[in-house]
Amino acid sequence: MLDMKMLRKNFAEVKEKLAHRGEDLTDLDRFGDLDEKRRDLIAETEQLKAKRNEVSKQISLLKKEKKNADDMITEMREVGDRIKTIDQELRQVEEELELLMLSIPNIPHESTPIGETEDDNVEVRKWGEVPSFDFEEKPHWDLATELDILDFERAAKVTGSRFVFYKGLGARLERALINFMMDLHADEHGYQEILPPHMVNRASMTGTGQLPKFEEDAFKVDGWDYFLIPTAEVPVTNYHREEILKAEELPKKFTAYSSNFRSEAGSAGRDTRGLIRQHQFNKVELVQLVKPEDSYQVLEELTGHAEKVLQLLKLPYRVMSMCTADLGFTAAKKYDIEVWMPSNDTYREISSCSNFEDFQARRAGIRFRREEKGKPEFVHTLNGSGLAVGRTVSAIIENYQQEDGTVKVPEVLVPYMGGKTVIQ
RNA sequence: GGAGAGCUGUCCGAGUGGUCGAAGGAGCACGAUUGGAAAUCGUGUGUGCGGUCAACGCCGUACCGAGGGUUCGAAUCCCUCGCUCUCCGCCA
CATH class of the missing domain: 3.30.930.10 (Bira Bifunctional Protein; Domain 2)
Known part of the structure; x- marks a missing residue:
């Protein structure tokens, strides 16, 4: 498997090197979209999780003081549902991305002769x-x-x-x-x-x-x-x-x-x-x-x-x-x-x-x-x-x-x- | 194949719903102490992902065998699977 960060950074160069293998590389072009989608979803879900963690602490404190926290709980229930939805989507994207990454061959070393057969x-x-x-x-x-x-x-x-x-x-x-x-x-x-x-x-x-x-x-x-x-x-x-x-x-x-x-x-x-x-x-x-x-x-x-x-x-x-x-x-x-x-x-x-x-x-x-x-x-x-x-x-x-x-x-x-x- | 017990950080080991990445101990690193060492004391000690940074780093998030689920919140409750150990059966 290739390093995703490296691939993100040097996509065109890597693609060119892989082309020498003579394999079909059309799948490779899906990387950019999948990668970006994945990172967007991660940012979104983690932000929500940070909020949930924060509010859950407050709920815990309120409960200790025997105070009412129903509003917060209701709100967090919605946040939880939202997280679940995003995580499902994220899982799909990651699965697809992983399958793609696992299907990309290694980059030939510079000393490997370039050839067609x-x-x-x-x-x-x-x-x-x-x-x-x-x-x-x-x-x-x-x-x-x-x-x-x-x-x-x-x-x-x-x-x-x-x-x-x-x-x-x-x-x-x-x-x-x-x-x-x-x-x-x-x-x-x-x-x-x-x-x-x-x-x-x-x-x-x-x-x-x-x-x-x-x-x-x-x-x-x-x-x-x-x-x-x-x-x-x-x-x-x-x-x-x-x-x-x-x-x-x-x-x-x-x-x-x-x-x-x-x-x-x-x-x-x-x-x-x-x-x-x-x-x-x-x-x-x-x-x-x-x-x-x-x-x-x-x-x-x-x-x-x-x-x-x-x-x-x-x-x-x-x-x-x-x-x-x-x-x-x-x-x-x-x-x-x-x-x-x-x-x-x-x-x-x-x-x-x-x-x-x-x-x-x-x-x-x-x-x-x-x-x-x-x-x-x-x-x-x-x-x-x-x-x-x-x-x-x-x-x-x-x-x-x-x-x-x-x-x-x-x-x-x-x-x-x-x-x-x-x-x- | 049947019955049971267990799986927590480098290791041992506590933790049965809420500031738990996780007590305590050992190990390791650094520092103090010492003529030097041992002992002692102090500090630190995981990984992945995302963000940020020139960089040291910082912020967030996830990880207590794996994967699902319940819940505002899970190491802790439920389900499935894997592995280890004990006993029984079978067997080279």
Whole structure:
């Protein structure tokens, strides 16, 4: 959510910056009227309340002296009715205004490239060498099915499409990766390990920005106002919701493994084969709450922590700076890390690292105090995948495949695989 | 699932219709005292919103789990919901 005072002051400038996102901004123009109406109503009702408080005191005094206060009471009854009417109107206006504010995306940072489509994303750096095979390489879904380590068909029977069973060394590989990533971030990168709830309430989904705009993307629990988490970002960022932290506590660095549930509404027909786009997938997430002045440096560090995973796995990747059109609703700046996928003959997103500045913190009420008596300020929140585990498995299978249809185990994972060096 | 108890400021805790943002205590900050410290004493100590100000601030309003209601007036009465705890049932 944007700061209303800031928006009031710099409306034209903000609108121009938001326009770069390429979204429809007609709603935005309602802000001025709603905001003004709201403040008028507040002034009116508070004036009446001040009067009511004043006269009520007098009534109280009169009653103590056993004097008659009927006239005042009659008058205040009318004032009370008037207040009730105004407050109802005010509530409506505030609801409308809040919905509007919650539906305005974040302002892109000045370093975010301006663009109109994903083609305008900018490559920041590239790492590793793209493998060249002297045999015909196979996509991971074929290799994995032949190796009997993934079973898409039976998952479709047991649940439905876009679900999968991991089996044998496939299941082991997934678990090895989770442990490897968590150990790296907890032991080497200084994050505190968290295992969060996999369902959250509406306030949490609103806090991180999934709601109110994207409810159709989430799985809702029937009979409860709970949602299956689309990412550990939601429970972990909301961990400190509506709290005021001390400056010394910052930065807060959390790493969390969780399953993620996404309906992938609107992506029918895309990536229908393999592990790339599932309704349920595992991810190791990095989340940081930091002081505002640190957040852009931290974004670089956090992105580096995610890249480190790929470097240790020796998987070639590139880092893309997302342009204004491809930024997502909540981010001010976002890097996507894309891993080389031989079956696509291109790089595919495996991590997304974002700085939300105070956008989520304002929604979620996450603040800190610089000094004992200081004014609370909003923290900046960041997160990044470190990494999406299913996509890592598919990248390993494809990049480490051998002519005989077996898959080599990346060196760093061998201890996590019980010493196995090949999946066969 | 059933029965009961509770939810008040950073914390403990009083308050069952009227100068209650809220007694008292602890903590914390500042000051006094001291050679220094402890003890003691004094002062201060929340947040949101609106207005005003160059700014410190000031004024108003709201907040005693959340949301409604009754009333001239609600922390206090009523309703709904959430959470915590205890007992029973069930259960990995």
